[in-house]
Amino acid sequence: MAISKRFKKVVEGLDRNKAYTVEEAVKLIKSRATAKFDETIELSLNLGVDPKHADQMVRGVVSLPSGSGRTLRVAVFAKGAKAEEAKKAGADLVGAEDLAEQVSKGVIEFDRCIATPDMMGVVGRLGKVLGPRNLMPNPKVGTVTMDVTQAVKDAKGGAVEFRVEKAGIVQAGVGKASFTEEAITVNVKAFIDAVIKAKPSGAKGNYMKKISISSTMGPGVKIALASVGAGGAAA
Numbered sequence: 001m002a003i004s005k006r007f008k009k010v011v012e013g014l015d016r017n018k019a020y021t022v023e024e025a026v027k028l029i030k031s032r033a034t035a036k037f038d039e040t041i042e043l044s045l046n047l048g049v050d051p052k053h054a055d056q057m058v059r060g061v062v063s064l065p066s067g068s069g070r071t072l073r074v075a076v077f078a079k080g081a082k083a084e085e086a087k088k089a090g091a092d093l094v095g096a097e098d099l100a101e102q103v104s105k106g107v108i109e110f111d112r113c114i115a116t117p118d119m120m121g122v123v124g125r126l127g128k129v130l131g132p133r134n135l136m137p138n139p140k141v142g143t144v145t146m147d148v149t150q151a152v153k154d155a156k157g158g159a160v161e162f163r164v165e166k167a168g169i170v171q172a173g174v175g176k177a178s179f180t181e182e183a184i185t186v187n188v189k190a191f192i193d194a195v196i197k198a199k200p201s202g203a204k205g206n207y208m209k210k211i212s213i214s215s216t217m218g219p220g221v222k223i224a225l226a227s228v229g230a231g232g233a234a235a
Helices: 005-010 022-031 080-089 097-104 117-133 148-157 181-197
Strands: 040-047 059-063 074-077 093-095 112-115 159-163 169-176 208-215 221-223
Touching: 022 040, 022 181, 022 208, 022 221, 040 181, 059 148, 059 181, 074 097, 074 117, 074 148, 080 093, 080 148, 093 097, 097 117, 112 117, 112 148, 148 159, 159 169, 159 181, 169 181, 181 208
Parallel strands: 074 093, 074 112
Antiparallel strands: 040 169, 040 208, 059 159, 208 221
């Protein structure tokens, strides 16, 4: 595959085999995010788990201290007073059976889905549509709750959900290239810390195997596990 002149320039002087501290890695990635749009800073963690086993599933949510840099569209399944509360909190879509019917037809105009507990009977029927998109509300990540105001606020303010993929990889956007180095750094550390704390009971051996950071159009840089307190993340 041909390598563009821009990519050759951004990888110049970069040691792809070296593992850097978070601060060093962020500096390298940010300085090389030279695309004509505001690139997303992406974090990838390779975990020593097999998510096919229930006791090795890794999932959770973390509120990024500096925000995500994304404007999320939030849908809330609620009725009555809770529906009004969701609207006042800034939810983009609020509904019950009417919203469920829309979703069942494949019309999904939101990035985060919240539901009150009494609506899960309705939302549960949408599992085949919402599940593959990681949009199914779940009490473990705070998206099935009576406190819809806080849930909407968290979603709009930089809360990022994570879930391990089949190959044991957790990936997430943790900011934008336009953020300061300090803002990106605190987000990266907060996300990694959340994944470490979400270590499942069935994880054996080395839990955190590899961490890398990149921008949308830039190269990947390895982060030293010891620099984020993950060096000893073993069972």
